[in-house]
Amino acid sequence: MFLDRLYRSTAVKLAAVFFGFFLFLFLIATSATYLLVSHELTKTVDDRIRAEYRIIAAQLDPEASDDFVQNVQNLADLRDPQLGILLLTNKAGDRLAGNVEPFQVEEGGSTHALPQIKRGDDYAYRLYSRPVGDMQLIVGQSLEDSHELLEITLVNLAWTAGLAICLAILGAILLSRKVQQRLRPVAETMDLVADGNLTARIPRQNPNDDLDRLSGTINDALDRLKLLVDGMRQVTTDIAHDLKTPLNRLSIIIEDASREQDNNEAVSGKLEAARLECENINQTFEALLRIAQIEASAHNNAHFATIDVASLIETVADIYSDVAIDAGMTLSVQPTSESVSIKGDERLLMQMLVNLVENAIRHCPEDTAITIDTHRKRGKPIISVADNGPGIPASERKNVLRRLYRLEQSRTTSGNGLGLALVKAVADFHDAEIQLMDSDPDNRERPGLTIEITFPSKADQQ
Amino acid sequence: MRILIVEDDTPTAEFIERGLQELGHVVDRVNNGKDGVIYALEETYDLAVIDRMLPGLDGVSIVKSLRGSGSGLPIILLTAMSGVDDRVEGLEAGADDYLVKPFAFSELMARINALARRPSLKAQITELQVADLTLDLIRRTTRRSGQTINLKPREFAVLEVLMRNEGRIVTRTMLLEQVWDFTFLPQTSVVETLISRLRTKIDKPFDTPLLHTVRNTGYSIHVPR
Ligand SMILES: Nc1ncnc2c1ncn2[C@@H]1O[C@H](COP(=O)(O)OP(=O)(O)OP(=O)(O)O)[C@@H](O)[C@H]1O
Ligand SMILES: [Mg+2]
Numbered sequence: 001m002f003l004d005r006l007y008r009s010t011a012v013k014l015a016a017v018f019f020g021f022f023l024f025l026f027l028i029a030t031s032a033t034y035l036l037v038s039h040e041l042t043k044t045v046d047d048r049i050r051a052e053y054r055i056i057a058a059q060l061d062p063e064a065s066d067d068f069v070q071n072v073q074n075l076a077d078l079r080d081p082q083l084g085i086l087l088l089t090n091k092a093g094d095r096l097a098g099n100v101e102p103f104q105v106e107e108g109g110s111t112h113a114l115p116q117i118k119r120g121d122d123y124a125y126r127l128y129s130r131p132v133g134d135m136q137l138i139v140g141q142s143l144e145d146s147h148e149l150l151e152i153t154l155v156n157l158a159w160t161a162g163l164a165i166c167l168a169i170l171g172a173i174l175l176s177r178k179v180q181q182r183l184r185p186v187a188e189t190m191d192l193v194a195d196g197n198l199t200a201r202i203p204r205q206n207p208n209d210d211l212d213r214l215s216g217t218i219n220d221a222l223d224r225l226k227l228l229v230d231g232m233r234q235v236t237t238d239i240a241h242d243l244k245t246p247l248n249r250l251s252i253i254i255e256d257a258s259r260e261q262d263n264n265e266a267v268s269g270k271l272e273a274a275r276l277e278c279e280n281i282n283q284t285f286e287a288l289l290r291i292a293q294i295e296a297s298a299h300n301n302a303h304f305a306t307i308d309v310a311s312l313i314e315t316v317a318d319i320y321s322d323v324a325i326d327a328g329m330t331l332s333v334q335p336t337s338e339s340v341s342i343k344g345d346e347r348l349l350m351q352m353l354v355n356l357v358e359n360a361i362r363h364c365p366e367d368t369a370i371t372i373d374t375h376r377k378r379g380k381p382i383i384s385v386a387d388n389g390p391g392i393p394a395s396e397r398k399n400v401l402r403r404l405y406r407l408e409q410s411r412t413t414s415g416n417g418l419g420l421a422l423v424k425a426v427a428d429f430h431d432a433e434i435q436l437m438d439s440d441p442d443n444r445e446r447p448g449l450t451i452e453i454t455f456p457s458k459a460d461q462q
Numbered sequence: 463m464r465i466l467i468v469e470d471d472t473p474t475a476e477f478i479e480r481g482l483q484e485l486g487h488v489v490d491r492v493n494n495g496k497d498g499v500i501y502a503l504e505e506t507y508d509l510a511v512i513d514r515m516l517p518g519l520d521g522v523s524i525v526k527s528l529r530g531s532g533s534g535l536p537i538i539l540l541t542a543m544s545g546v547d548d549r550v551e552g553l554e555a556g557a558d559d560y561l562v563k564p565f566a567f568s569e570l571m572a573r574i575n576a577l578a579r580r581p582s583l584k585a586q587i588t589e590l591q592v593a594d595l596t597l598d599l600i601r602r603t604t605r606r607s608g609q610t611i612n613l614k615p616r617e618f619a620v621l622e623v624l625m626r627n628e629g630r631i632v633t634r635t636m637l638l639e640q641v642w643d644f645t646f647l648p649q650t651s652v653v654e655t656l657i658s659r660l661r662t663k664i665d666k667p668f669d670t671p672l673l674h675t676v677r678n679t680g681y682s683i684h685v686p687r
Contacts, residue, residue, distance in 0.1 A: 282564060283647065290646070319642065323655045351646055358649045415649060
């Protein structure tokens with residue numbers, strides 16, 4: 001169980017990878033060290049035997065070669081052949097002086113195993129053989145010491161490696177333990193969420209380490225999920241509630257009609273009323289579906305094109321100016337010299353503007369002035385629709401964006417409270433911000449309503 | 463006219479069938495996509511009304527396969543969905559019109575009538591005339607009884623749609639789709655306002671009214687009967 005978890009732990013996998021890498025580097029370094037040390041040791045020995053050769057060879061007086069042979073023999077007698085060799089031969093290879101029996105060896109430096117001389121198990125000697133006058137002088141030194149040194153180095157390296165491996169494994173276990181300790185609350189929270197507890201949140205620990213930031217992000221996502229689910233519940237309830245009223249009316253109308261039918265009265269009026277009621281219900285559904293569809297296709301900007309906002313606004317004003325005039329209002333476009341363009345879905349933006357303008361026309365009294373405007377603020381394109389009607393109190397501004405929400409004062413005007421919800425959906429679809437405010441905050445009677453849609457700047461859109 | 467209905471929901475299909483038969487049309491009715499294609503290709507119809515969601519082969523696929531085999535049969539797609547994308551997809555597949563359920567029978571009728579007239583329109587028409595009212599489609603000018611009438615572009619467009627369908631009903635939704643490019647119903651009297659302006663210009667100054675309102679449905683232009 002523990003091993004299984006350990007094996008699956010990301011930290012352990014990471015540690016294993018690093019460990020492998022470390023081991024590889026370590027092996028390379030060890031081999032390099034070994035080669036370097038062994039090379040250095042051989043060179044030291046070589047230097048020594050060559051120096052010795054030169055010292056001895058310098059003593060040769062060609063007139064008195066017998067003295068020289070005697071000298072060499074004296075030197076050789078002082079030397080233990082187990083440690084160093086001295087051998088002087090004639091051209092035929094017979095021994096003239098030395099501390100070992102003659103043997104064959106090539107010119108110059110070489111390494112030879114000389115089991116006939118050496119006791120123990122390391123027979124290797126480093127030899128240097130050069131002529132001296134008409135004789136051949138061989139100087140040699142056992143490599144046992146150097147080999148011992150090398151061995152010590154190797155053992156040292158092995159110990160270091162073993163220790164490092166142990167430490168790495170220990171570290172990996174500790175690290176994965178620690179990471180698992182940190183991850184467990186996340187897993188537990190997600191289990192709770194999966195079970196339907198949308199209020200569960202990951203406890204925050206060390207502020208500002210990466211895992212904690214991740215927890216924060218997950219918590220934010222959970223907040224949003226909860227908001228959406230709550231919203232959905234709210235909408236479902238609202239829809240059910242909102243539809244009960246017209247369905248009730250419909251049922252009453254039909255009942256009335258069938259009673260009148262029994263009395264042989266004409267029912268065509270009642271049937272027409274029923275049809276209108278159905279149409280109204282149908283329209284509510286239509287609008288709800290449309291909003292849902294826009295929300296569902298968020299971030300699908302297949303239909304996005306570059307839209308000249310000024311001409312879009314002109315079109316809306318052109319369509320609605322007569323409607324406004326007939327309602328006793330005025331509709332005008334704020335003149336602007338700026339050319340404002342946004343990337344967006346023209347049909348959706350059109351419907352958004354239509355909803356805003358129609359709201360002003362339907363929820364404001366006669367003599368209201370409606371103004372549509374576009375400009376840029378800090379590079380961000382803004383479209384706004386303003387009126388000087390009754391406005392929406394600050395406390396209701398969040399609510400009116402909800403589906404099916406209408407102000408008390410609008411109960412008598414037709415509509416189903418979906419206009420601004422669609423405006424919000426279209427704004428969200430374009431990553432735009434929507435802001436409701438008073439047009440004239442100083443006017444208590446008629447503060448008016450200004451709705452501003454702020455689109456992301458060109459730079460943010462890319 | 464001979465009309466093919468491809469619709470799997472029996473009440474809807476019967477509702478359309480009965481309505482069309484009462485108006486004197488000959489109607490064939492099938493309830494799945496495969497039969498729909500076979501009927502449409504083997505028989506000769508003047509028009510087909512096809513539901514978008516069908517068992518087997520869906521409406522858009524039927525339209526595509528009919529158009530693929532070179533059929534020019536006028537087609538009206540019916541659908542429960544009204545999203546802009548659905549509409550565009552239907553029309554791009556080759557349907558001639560698109561109607562969202564539930565619809566009033568008068569709406570379907572108006573669209574069938576408008577479509578039935580369409581072939582004759584293929585010939586380039588440069589001028590439309592109803593009684594003494596003429597529309598010059600090239601110069602975009604309007605005259606009645608020899609008098610020039612100044613129309614705004616959208617008023618001209620509405621009048622053009624009405625006159626192309628002389629004597630037939632053009633519904634409010636048809637006008638909204640074709641002139642305003644609105645695929646939603648506005649909450650204010652956009653169409654009515656424009657029609658009343660149009661009326662003041664083309665009817666008021668003259669003796670006989672040509673532009674008529676059809677209650678709960680739409681408008682029609684013709685010499686009063
Ligand atoms: N310009 C405005 N002035 C004053 N109140 C407004 C304005 N626009 C909207 N409201 C208020 O906000 C509420 C919600 O508006 P929304 O557009 O969502 O629904 P609606 O207009 O009532 O119905 P629908 O748009 O679906 O036909 C309205 O009922 C109204 O009370
Ligand atoms: Mg509204």
